[in-house]
Amino acid sequence: MTFRPTRSMAALLAAAALPAVLATTAAPATASVGMSVATSESGRPSTYTLTGDAGGSKFEGIGVDPRRGTFYVSEVTGGEIHRGVAGSAATEQWLAGDGTDGRRTARGITTDDAGRVYVVGGPNGIDAATGLDNGRPDVWVYSPEGQLLAALRLPGDNGFANDVAIGPDGAAYVTNSNAPQVFRVAREGGAWQAELWSDASGIIEQRQGFNLGGIVLTADRSAVVVAQGTTGQLWRFATADGSVTPVATGGADLTNADGLVREGSRLLVVRNFSRMLATLRLAADGRSATLLTQEATDPSRVLTTAKVLRGRVLFVDSKFDETVAAPPYEIVTDPFAG
Numbered sequence: 001m002t003f004r005p006t007r008s009m010a011a012l013l014a015a016a017a018l019p020a021v022l023a024t025t026a027a028p029a030t031a032s033v034g035m036s037v038a039t040s041e042s043g044r045p046s047t048y049t050l051t052g053d054a055g056g057s058k059f060e061g062i063g064v065d066p067r068r069g070t071f072y073v074s075e076v077t078g079g080e081i082h083r084g085v086a087g088s089a090a091t092e093q094w095l096a097g098d099g100t101d102g103r104r105t106a107r108g109i110t111t112d113d114a115g116r117v118y119v120v121g122g123p124n125g126i127d128a129a130t131g132l133d134n135g136r137p138d139v140w141v142y143s144p145e146g147q148l149l150a151a152l153r154l155p156g157d158n159g160f161a162n163d164v165a166i167g168p169d170g171a172a173y174v175t176n177s178n179a180p181q182v183f184r185v186a187r188e189g190g191a192w193q194a195e196l197w198s199d200a201s202g203i204i205e206q207r208q209g210f211n212l213g214g215i216v217l218t219a220d221r222s223a224v225v226v227a228q229g230t231t232g233q234l235w236r237f238a239t240a241d242g243s244v245t246p247v248a249t250g251g252a253d254l255t256n257a258d259g260l261v262r263e264g265s266r267l268l269v270v271r272n273f274s275r276m277l278a279t280l281r282l283a284a285d286g287r288s289a290t291l292l293t294q295e296a297t298d299p300s301r302v303l304t305t306a307k308v309l310r311g312r313v314l315f316v317d318s319k320f321d322e323t324v325a326a327p328p329y330e331i332v333t334d335p336f337a338g
Contacts, residue, residue: 045089048314050075050082050329057329058319061163062259063109063117064309068144071309072117073316073331074106081106081119084331086310091331094146095119101151102136108163108305110172115144118172118185120161125153133157139164139174139185139194150192154183162213163259163305168221168239173197175212175226180204180244182212182226182237198242200235207231214260214305216267218286225286227257227269234269236286245287252291254278259305261313270315270335272304277335297335306335 050059050073059082061074072094073082079097084090097103107122119140127134137151138161154161160177164185167173171186174194184197204212207230214227218236225247226235232254234247257278259270267282267289275297280289297303304318315335319325 044087044310044312046333048084048089048091048331050091050331051093052325052327052329053078056319056322056325058322058325059316059329060107060122060304060318061109061120062305062307062314062316062331063111064307064314065111065115065117065144066309068115069310071307071314071331072109072111074109074119076105076107076122076318077325079103079106079121079124081109081117095142101140101148103140104136107161108174110164110166112166112170112172116149117142117144118164118166120164120174122162122177123160125159125161139172139183141172141185141192150185150187152185152192152194154194155196156181159183160210162210163215165215165217165224167217167224173215173224173237175215177210177212180206180212182215182224182242198237198244200237200244203244204228204233204235205231213258214270216260216262218282219262219265219284223286225260225262225267225282227254227260229255229257229272231255232257234289247282247286248288249280250291252278252280252289253294259303259316261306261308263308268306268313270303270306272302272318272320275299275302277303295336298332298338300338301332301335303332303335 058076063072069086081095082091083094108120121138125136125138138154139152141150158178162175162177164174171184174183180200182198185194209230223236223238236245256271256274257269258272261268267280269278279293282289301317302320303315306315312333317330
């Protein structure tokens with residue numbers, strides 16, 4: 001199958017000749033960052049349409065199940081979870097929000113090898129008016145059929161569960177935007193549990209705004225790399241013991257780093273309100289990364305997160321720049337088209 005590469009992809013291939021297999025999935029990953037035609041050569045749509053609410057909807061996270069060819073998108077406004085398949089432009093609301101299972105908002109989302117869907121709720125457990133703990137869950141785990149398996153509170157009272165990735169042990173690792181922390185969610189001893197896995201206080205400076213966000217597993221599975229949007233830094237959390245060190249990026253500007261996508265040694269960094277897509281070559285152990293390209297994305301969109309599904313990168317158009325969001329609500333495969 002032949003894809004038409006974007007400018008960034010063409011430059012990347014010429015510079016790095018990177019592997020074409022996404023190590024964390026079983027799907028083929030001859031990925032194109034975007035397609036410049038309405039449908040790809042496989043007949044799949046280049047744009048997927050989400051169903052929003054009458055009062056306006058905003059979106060953020062995306063997870064993929066490569067074995068089933070499905071993707072899941074989280075809705076910030078209400079906490080609904082939407083589902084689509086690679087071959088159809090239409091999607092459906094898969095899980096209700098507006099208080100369903102205690103969920104009023106949703107952010108990061110991913111799946112594990114069993115097809116279970118992990119949803120993290122951003123500030124769902126924090127009362128918007130008072131800033132105090134409201135007792136609602138921060139993390140939900142669902143079966144592929146949509147059955148609720150767990151609804152969990154994160155430890156502490158200052159959790160903004162931003163993004164989530166599956167680690168080498170099969171557990172889910174969740175970033176906290178309100179504190180330099182990563183949590184671990186797993187089923188152990190017959191029960192689902194959420195625990196504080198790594199606290200980087202004193203190492204990672206907490207700035208005003210959204211700090212730790214996107215998270216990916218390194219190629220050698222020795223660490224997770226986490227983006228800090230306020231400073232544009234990348235941080236390496238060792239999976240063996242949770243120890244934290246900065247990723248050496250040579251001073252690359254990654255401010256507003258949000259979603260991370262790793263494919264072989266290629267790392268895509270979605271810089272939401274900067275409206276930029278950075279491509280870096282990431283060392284297998286995640287200790288260093290070299291900037292290859294920076295390219296402006298579609299100025300009419302604020303892209304947040306992305307995932308690879310069946311050889312293409314799917315980007316979430318969040319609508320975060322709109323006071324009251326208006327349709328169309330879309331997942332796009334070409335982040336540069338205006």
